[in-house]
Amino acid sequence: MRICAITTWPPHRDGISFYSAQLYGQMSRRVEVRVLANIVDPRDLSCETPDAESYCSVIRCWRRGSVTYPFKIFNRVFLEKPDIVHLQHGWLLYGNGFSPLLFPLLLLILHLTRKPLIVTMHTVIGEKPRLYGNRVINFMAKVAVMLLTKSIVKLSTRIIVHNDLMKRTLREAYSLQRDDWKILVIPHGVKKVKRKTRKINGNENIRVLSLGFIRKWKGIEYLIEAFKIFSSSYPEAILVIAGGKHAHDDEEYVRRVKKKLLDEGVKNVVLTGFVNEETLDRLIWESEIIVLSSLASYYIEASGSLARIAMYGKPIICSRVPKFEADLEDGKDCIMVEMNDPKKLADALFILVNNVNLGRNLGRNLKKKFRDRVWSKVAEQHIKLFESLC
Template sequence: MEKAKEILTHVTHTFYPVVGGIEKVIYETARRQAKKYEVYVVTSDKNSGQIRGQEFTVKQIRSLRFFNMPDLTYPLGHDEILAKSNIIHFHSQNSLFSIKLLENSSRFKAKKVFTLMAVDSLKDHPNKIIRTLSHFYSRYTISKVLTLSDALIVKNERDRKILREKYNKDPYLVPDGIDELYFNFPYSENFKKEKLKGEDYILYIGRLHKLKGVDILIESCRFLNTKVVFIGPGNVEYYKLLSRKKGVGEKCIFLGYLSEEEKISAIDGSSVVVIPSISDYVEAFSLVLSEAWSRGKAVVASSVGSLTYRIRNGINGILVKPNDPKDLAFAINKIINDKELARKLGEEGKKEVMGWDKVISLLDGIYNKLKNE
């Protein structure tokens, strides 16, 4: 008789069809781990949907959401699968949903793993109310994570340093992976030929949101002699109107959501990929950086969050001051005008990228160590 698989459960406040970094990472992780484990994803009933025909099962818990903020999602009870799990992997210390279910699971036999993201980043949040309350909220959530978790994971050296120096903890470092498609997909400039009629452009990939620096990038267009392509979900009409108000409407092209193949072709055809975020809070890892690097593309990014630690300025990318349209434009123009520099930055960045197989192997090593303790 075949031995039953151990049960591995991921806990996250939102999941597909919500589009975002944490949702994508958990999805890619869970479906690969299903080869070895019986995998579940426990999430809220807010803005999430049942995935059918996949290798893992999604369980939804009835929840409340305060102030329409995903991080402030409160679970009303817990799913029975948590009590049956061998390993429970929680995500994001800023998530009230994850923290409350970690508390509820403290009496269960499962080993509890917690991935922390953008540690202590709420204190630089642009929202004054969030900044004001962040000290009390973060102190509460961090204390629960450090007390109740059997293993801690971070995605980057920034968070690892904070946990070591401020909290006297030594977490495991496990970056997010990149789909094999990004390594294997043939180089293509079809996007440039078909969408841009051969014109040069720089590329933004991600949510259209103020914290992601979209407003700053639009403002910087006044100092750029190239078009800017925006790929990702969000209020497209608002940003189209904003670009017209700033007098750069003809330079800004908003395409919304694209398939992975189209996105790869867009990266290939671009002059540079730009990550203009303005807050540590939204840059816990940056899959976009890895995606651009995997294609050997030069990147200009704000000096915030994990970007400051992953990018070595002038070696594998260019870092600029956040919230500074002129500084951003200067760096972009520098790369556009120096193709050899662009090539070198992209080649160095490519050395930093990790595939999902390696990530899954690292996680499995952590799980096995816990089970053997």
């Protein structure tokens, strides 16, 4: 079986490119995978590819933001003669501006290949979203999202989403009850744990870790405020923020975070930037608490950061937003807080520091919940689906 996978790909830095590298790296051990990837800027070549052994053939044939991307992709798919076409979909994956509007056109012309078209939708936008401050523009955006989402589902052979909440939202908010049969749930893959590198520190040097892209809807500024409250009682505590700018953003928010730290003289906060996989493993093991922050209440998706750390058995504090509510249970495998309330976030840090057994139980339950979602098993679910459609 030959699969044409359409996606962004490292060294392009977005969540879907890293997701794809892991998924297709696993799938390529069993089936032939041809990745039709975006053309990257040579300046991005310093980005490390996640450590997934891959036998994929990567063909860079389309450019983000180009109005010709549907035709470039179609031309290459036609030449490759695959058995299955698997497309990754994110709202800005193929570019800003008019690029999202062209995705249904891509699906339409790919029907000429007479091959099954499977689309993995990484983000479903919930009901009554506040996407723009201007009411007129926001209304127009909501209409566009509604029409685009429905057209993607209608034009696809199957739709893959990562959790039941995403499927339920498509069915109910987008009135896609008749297409419920074609919407399948395959969870986001999680990383297997590598060997623990060193003994965890004691409370005299508590390490709190935040990881992932630094974006304005992450609410990093609230995490910093919460850490200031927390460190007043634990002055030797360290907050490590691992990650950097998303490929689809400019540098403005990262600059704001750095300026806040400098202007307010916040101590013991380390911005690592992007780190390699070995270093990230070490940072996870060295942390006592992991904070996964988000202010994105309208976006229903899976968290790549959660998938990265779930198997380490660490207690996590996360935002009370759909991307975490879909997979986690407050008080059982995490502590959920309103991330825009630094006092509540600081209180959660105090709770975990003062109740070690609670933290251990949360980490143990989290690991147990995600143990059947390792990448090899997720890849196998994809292969079985694709084989059933050939």
